[in-house]
Amino acid sequence: MIRAQFHVQLPEGTWVAEVSRSFPEATFRLLTGFRAGSTAIELGEVEADDPDAVSAAIDDHPSIVAYQRLERADETVVARYETTDIGLYEAVERSSVPPEYPITVRNGWIEYEFTGSREVLDRFRTAVEAAGLSYELRSVVGNENSxxxxxxxxxxxxxxxxxxxxxxxxxxxxxxxxxxxxxxxxxxxxxxxxxxxxxxxxxxxxxxxxxxxx
Incomplete structure (x- = not known):
């Protein structure tokens, strides 16, 4: 069994890539989500000095078809939204690697962690490379033959x-x-x-x- 952390550079045009690069100091967390045909329903959290500005930028993005703020704290906003950006779910389907929530995004890079066999990790890496995305293997910890x-x-x-x-x-x-x-x-x-x-x-x-x- 291997536990690994990848940082994957998000493709241009997706809402989280564009908004996170516009607010590079903010942290975006996908708490949970699922694909619903041609869209995805997600629950997300934003942590920033001015979370209202980040929240408004998400709501205004053309890839967001519905947006509902659920909670507002000092530096965080939690919202439920629907988006046409379903690339994450398509990559999951191709690699058969289920996501481990929360998934964190900062400044255009998604931090992706999962646990599985070496074969599973190889499938994920192949799927990322096939999509033409840059990535970094940040850490890998295993308990087999190590x-x-x-x-x-x-x-x-x-x-x-x-x-x-x-x-x-x-x-x-x-x-x-x-x-x-x-x-x-x-x-x-x-x-x-x-x-x-x-x-x-x-x-x-x-x-x-x-x-x-x-």
Whole structure:
């Protein structure tokens, strides 16, 4: 079993791509949704400094055929809406990978997480590539044949890197910051990160440990 997180760049023209790029600091969360023929019915949340402005932009988008605000808090709006943008559901149907809610969108990128076998992940990646979308594999965690994948030190350094925001885009800490947190030499931390990342990527692509050549 593998748990992975992809960031997928949304195609131009979809409401969430256009509105999220217009409000790059806002966070959009799809809480649940389902396809209803040529449209999709969704429940979504927006978190922003000015959620009313973001909510109005969603309501005004031509892909939104119905919009109902359900709740308004200090920096959030929850709404039920109907949209003609059904690309997410078509991709799910092609890959047979059910979505795991909530699904988060920021500045034109969707953060997609799911759990399944390597074959399931490969189907999802194939579907994304077939759609011509750019994507980033942000993390992958598995419990099959991976007990010896990382050394204790590699696991410690990678965990600290995730915790401190080293892998965020943009990064929330530099390599120097991370080395200071670990009380280690910068070049040593860089080497440990490189080897650990290499082991994880090779294991994900081949199903073998990081020493395998391919």
């Amino acid at each position: 007990s010896g994948l990382l050394t204790d030190r590699q696991r410690e350094v990678l965990a600290a890197a995730v915790r401190e925001g080293y892998f965020e885009v943009p990064r929330e800490c530099t390599l120097a910051d991370l080395a200071a947190t670990l009380e280690a030499d910068k070049s040593t931390v860089s080497e440990i990160l490189r080897r650990g990342e290499g082991s994880i990527v090779k294991w994900f692509l081949t199903g073998t440990d990081g020493d395998t050549e391919f």
